[in-house]
Structure formats: C-alpha cells, structure tokens
Amino acid sequence: MKRQAPTLTQDKKPTFIVAVSGASGSIYGVRLVEELLKSQYNVHLCISTTAFSIIRVETGIELEGTTVAESARKIQSHFSSRNIRYHSEHNLAAPVSSGSFMTDGMFVVPCSMKTLSGIANGYANNLIERAADVILKEGRRLILAPREMPFNSIHLENMLKLSRLGVTIAPPVPAFYQKPKDIHDIVDFVVGKILDSAGIQHDLFKRWE
Numbered sequence: 001m002k003r004q005a006p007t008l009t010q011d012k013k014p015t016f017i018v019a020v021s022g023a024s025g026s027i028y029g030v031r032l033v034e035e036l037l038k039s040q041y042n043v044h045l046c047i048s049t050t051a052f053s054i055i056r057v058e059t060g061i062e063l064e065g066t067t068v069a070e071s072a073r074k075i076q077s078h079f080s081s082r083n084i085r086y087h088s089e090h091n092l093a094a095p096v097s098s099g100s101f102m103t104d105g106m107f108v109v110p111c112s113m114k115t116l117s118g119i120a121n122g123y124a125n126n127l128i129e130r131a132a133d134v135i136l137k138e139g140r141r142l143i144l145a146p147r148e149m150p151f152n153s154i155h156l157e158n159m160l161k162l163s164r165l166g167v168t169i170a171p172p173v174p175a176f177y178q179k180p181k182d183i184h185d186i187v188d189f190v191v192g193k194i195l196d197s198a199g200i201q202h203d204l205f206k207r208w209e
C-alpha cells in the first residue's frame with residue numbers, strides 16, 4: 001500500500017497559525033512565515049483580501065490567485081515548503097476554525113485595527129477572527145502585531161482588553177540600538193522580537209549583552 005505523505009496534524013512538529021491582515025507592514029508577516037518554516041514548523045496561513053493587495057504593493061510579491069487553489073499553489077511555491085497550508089479567510093470550515101484542531105498558537109502579523117476590533121469583540125466574521133476566537137477560548141497563545149499610527153482610544157481599549165485576556169500585544173516597533181544597516185535588519189529585529197514573545201528560538205538579531 002502506498003504510504004501517505006504526513007499531513008500537518010499527523011506529525012509532531014509545532015503547528016502555528018499565521019494570519020496576515022490588511023495593515024501596512026506585510027513584510028513582517030512574510031518574514032515570520034519564512035522563519036517558522038525554516039525551523040520546520042507547520043504553518044497554517046490565512047491572508048485577508050486587503051492583505052493580499054498590501055503584500056503586492058509593499059513587497060512586490062504576488063500571492064493571490066484567481067481561485068483559492070491557485071493562491072495556495074502560489075503561496076506554496078513562494079515559500080518552497082510542504083509545511084505550509086493556506087486557508088481562505090472565507091473558509092470558516094478550515095481546521096483552524098475548530099478548537100479540536102490542535103495548534104501551538106497564533107500570530108496576526110501585521111494586525112489591522114479592524115481585525116484587532118473583531119478579535120477583541122469576538123466577532124468571528126472571517127477565518128482570522130474565528131481562529132483567534134478559538135485560540136482565546138482554548139487558552140492558547142495569541143500574539144498580535146497591531147499597526148496604526150497614531151492609535152485612537154478605541155484601538156488602545158481593544159489592545160488593553162486583549163492584553164488583560166493574556167494576548168501578547170507586540171506592535172512592530174523597531175529599536176535602533178542594533179544599528180540596523182538596512183530595512184532587512186529592521187524587519188528581522190521586529191520579527192525576532194515577535195518570535196521571542198512566543199518563546200521560539202531564532203538568530204535574527206544579536207542580543208544586547
């Protein structure tokens with residue numbers, strides 16, 4: 001009998017959900033996915049409709065196809081990994097929509113104020129919001145990188161509400177004591193800090209000693 005290729009749920013490698021929502025800073029989400037895959041982790045990726053356009057505008061990378069299957073192919077080919085699985089934001093029947101599907105946590109990088117609000121208020125209107133809602137109800141790790149400037153009181157209240165629920169609010173704010181040479185250094189620092197929040201090893205920046 002032909003042996004089946006292992007699926008994401010059958011093997012023992014850590015499994016993370018990564019959502020890229022429609023805020024500026026899509027490069028952080030793309031870089032985060034690259035790092036998780038480099039560590040051989042499984043990634044369930046959800047990209048919102050606006051995020052596809054922002055990824056295109058900001059990075060020049062085209063991940064969106066005319067169908068879900070085509071987007072999945074483009075994503076798999078871009079990241080050159082079998083450990084990534086793309087889910088449409090409209091697919092509320094995706095595995096990550098259920099608490100019975102085990103994951104090790106979820107990142108929303110970058111997190112728009114709309115998605116932040118949807119998560120803070122349990123709106124669960126698309127797969128990103130639903131998956132985050134599930135992570136919260138199951139008491140698993142949720143890390144958000146909210147991006148907006150300046151924040152209004154609604155944004156801040158949503159962040160505070162989530163923080164009090166144990167969510168890590170990790171805005172993509174770079175530091176400069178590393179003396180970054182280019183945009184890649186800045187992106188790696190921010191993504192490294194996001195991975196730190198999840199307790200994931202990396203060598204994206206040199207630590208302060």
Ligand SMILES: Cc1cc2nc3c(=O)[nH]c(=O)nc-3n(C[C@H](O)[C@H](O)[C@H](O)COP(=O)(O)O)c2cc1C
Nearest residue numbers: 021022023024048050051054112113114115147148
């Ligand atoms: C080029 C571009 C940049 C944007 N940047 C941000 C941003 O940094 N933060 C934010 O909250 N919304 C931003 N928006 C607006 C969101 O994309 C919009 O509110 C959208 O409805 C978010 O939906 P989503 O969270 O489902 O992706 C941006 C929109 C565009 C087109």
